[in-house]
Amino acid sequence: MRSEPVVQVQALVKRYGPKTAVDGLDLVARAGVTAVLGPNGAGKTTTVETCEGYRKPDSGTVRVLGLDPVRQSAALRPRIGVMLQSGGVYSGSRADEMLRHVAKLHAHPLDVDALIERLGLGSCGRTTYRRLSGGQQQRLALAMAVVGRPELVFLDEPTAGLDPQARRATWDLVRDLRADGVSVILTTHYMDEAEQLADDVAIIDAGRVIAQGSPEELCRGGAENTLRFSGRPGLDVGSLLKALPADCSAAELTPGSYRVVGKVDPQLLATVTSWCAQHGVMPEKISVERHTLEDVFLELTGKELRS
Amino acid sequence: MTATGTYTPKPGAAPLPRMIAAQALLETKMLLRNGEQLLLTVVIPTLLLVLFSTVDIVDTGAGEAVDFLTPGVLALAVMSTAFTGQAIATGFERRYGVLKRLASSPLPRWGLMTAKTLSVLVTEVLQVILLTVIAFALGWSPQGSPVAVLLLLVLGTAAFSGLGLLMAGTLKAEATLAAANLVFLLLLVGGGVIVPLDKFPSGAQDVLGLLPISALSDGLRDVLQHGAGMPWGDLGILAVWAVAGLAAAGKLFRWE
Numbered sequence: 001m002r003s004e005p006v007v008q009v010q011a012l013v014k015r016y017g018p019k020t021a022v023d024g025l026d027l028v029a030r031a032g033v034t035a036v037l038g039p040n041g042a043g044k045t046t047t048v049e050t051c052e053g054y055r056k057p058d059s060g061t062v063r064v065l066g067l068d069p070v071r072q073s074a075a076l077r078p079r080i081g082v083m084l085q086s087g088g089v090y091s092g093s094r095a096d097e098m099l100r101h102v103a104k105l106h107a108h109p110l111d112v113d114a115l116i117e118r119l120g121l122g123s124c125g126r127t128t129y130r131r132l133s134g135g136q137q138q139r140l141a142l143a144m145a146v147v148g149r150p151e152l153v154f155l156d157e158p159t160a161g162l163d164p165q166a167r168r169a170t171w172d173l174v175r176d177l178r179a180d181g182v183s184v185i186l187t188t189h190y191m192d193e194a195e196q197l198a199d200d201v202a203i204i205d206a207g208r209v210i211a212q213g214s215p216e217e218l219c220r221g222g223a224e225n226t227l228r229f230s231g232r233p234g235l236d237v238g239s240l241l242k243a244l245p246a247d248c249s250a251a252e253l254t255p256g257s258y259r260v261v262g263k264v265d266p267q268l269l270a271t272v273t274s275w276c277a278q279h280g281v282m283p284e285k286i287s288v289e290r291h292t293l294e295d296v297f298l299e300l301t302g303k304e305l306r307s
Numbered sequence: 308m309t310a311t312g313t314y315t316p317k318p319g320a321a322p323l324p325r326m327i328a329a330q331a332l333l334e335t336k337m338l339l340r341n342g343e344q345l346l347l348t349v350v351i352p353t354l355l356l357v358l359f360s361t362v363d364i365v366d367t368g369a370g371e372a373v374d375f376l377t378p379g380v381l382a383l384a385v386m387s388t389a390f391t392g393q394a395i396a397t398g399f400e401r402r403y404g405v406l407k408r409l410a411s412s413p414l415p416r417w418g419l420m421t422a423k424t425l426s427v428l429v430t431e432v433l434q435v436i437l438l439t440v441i442a443f444a445l446g447w448s449p450q451g452s453p454v455a456v457l458l459l460l461v462l463g464t465a466a467f468s469g470l471g472l473l474m475a476g477t478l479k480a481e482a483t484l485a486a487a488n489l490v491f492l493l494l495l496v497g498g499g500v501i502v503p504l505d506k507f508p509s510g511a512q513d514v515l516g517l518l519p520i521s522a523l524s525d526g527l528r529d530v531l532q533h534g535a536g537m538p539w540g541d542l543g544i545l546a547v548w549a550v551a552g553l554a555a556a557g558k559l560f561r562w563e
Contacts, residue, residue: 052411054563078320078413092337104329105413107319111355114313144408151316180312 005030006152007051012060016045020080021046023207032302033174035194038204044187045085047175052082065152081145081153088141095124095140099147106148115143135166142170155186159193172199191293205301219291225264229283230257243275264288320413329412330422337428338392347387348434354437356380359501360445368503377442378527379500384434385460387522389427389467392493392509397475398483407563427464450534462545469552476560494520519548
């Protein structure tokens, strides 16, 4: 999937009055799913809306599918699908009516009935938009973003405020889009969403990308992992430490409960278990704690994501 | 990837005429579904026409009351749709991100504005049909040239659309709602719609005569009641409002 970039942002700066929302941001997104992750106010929406052609950069360049989103908007708009963070629908329109309307603006739209079924919008019936539940409104906005069969879809916090079931349905659709060759840029402040869906994650804080890579790369990079096991109390931790690579630490946290901190890889696991075998210890409840994006974010920024 | 999935990209804009027609149809549906809008565009003009033609409340001068009132109510109908209705609807579309979302669809902005204008014109045609049928039932006997009437209605629509969009594109939705209704009420009373302008003091008459609603109702009355030729003065006033309003709206309109 490593092909031409679908989005290329270089040194983007965007200010609103005295406030700098985006401060020299660089971002390259390729085919697949790219998650833009960051706390509220980090500049996610401003960045995405600049890519969608809504905002003119104060400086820097933005290319989407090779086009300038402001000057080449007419050529770009049919090729992208946009889900705004909220709204975007006539308050007096019905869900199917609005979706059919957006479909009519495109040359080769998806089958609207199938999409309505897929996203469970059939139950909306004749209810007008303003009386739909928040989840129904979100799913309609998602449907509107994909109905035109775009090459690239922008989803701004697609699952904010959704119940777990609706969230899953959205995730499944994003996976299907990816499988069928649609690229997706989504903003989120949910770690698990980025870990579950994204080929690539860009972590944004204070208007800049502070780290980018696959979820695995980001979780591996620099961060130390933890291995825990239980055994009989009072094992010789000093002897274990000698068997381990130099940059590891080991400790008995509570009697019979041991923790090894370091670069946890298959070799380390083998070292620990063979040390146990040599000492006639049956390690119980052995577990490896992978670093999550949440930890990575905390390490990079010193901030909680959902503050 | 050779296999084609459900979502395999196949982007493209629909042909422009199809997009604009679809947009105009949706806008018209939204308008006709909205109760408050129908009150403004249908119920109030109809009630005024029927009430004041049959009950002698306002002194409408010599001749049949319906011959005086119908041109005024037609002018009111144009104002209710092109100005009040359009301002309120567009203000809330802007507030709820509808204009923003459509701005990233294949429909160009000028296409959206064209569709809005078409929707206003369709609504006006329906209003004119309804009001003329009622007026004929009340004994209306119109004079003059249909071409002059059409020209007045079109220029009036342009003038009111410019002002309505200027309001919708610059004020908050709630402010637009309040202001558009207030202006509707003030112009209904002071714009020669049901109250003849000569009932006002002469100084006020000169000023009120320059309002777009006065120019439209006066021009329509000259033609339809008195059988006058082209009412150039009133057409001129409407043209000035149209150019100024549309230019200001074009410059100051904010999409979100």
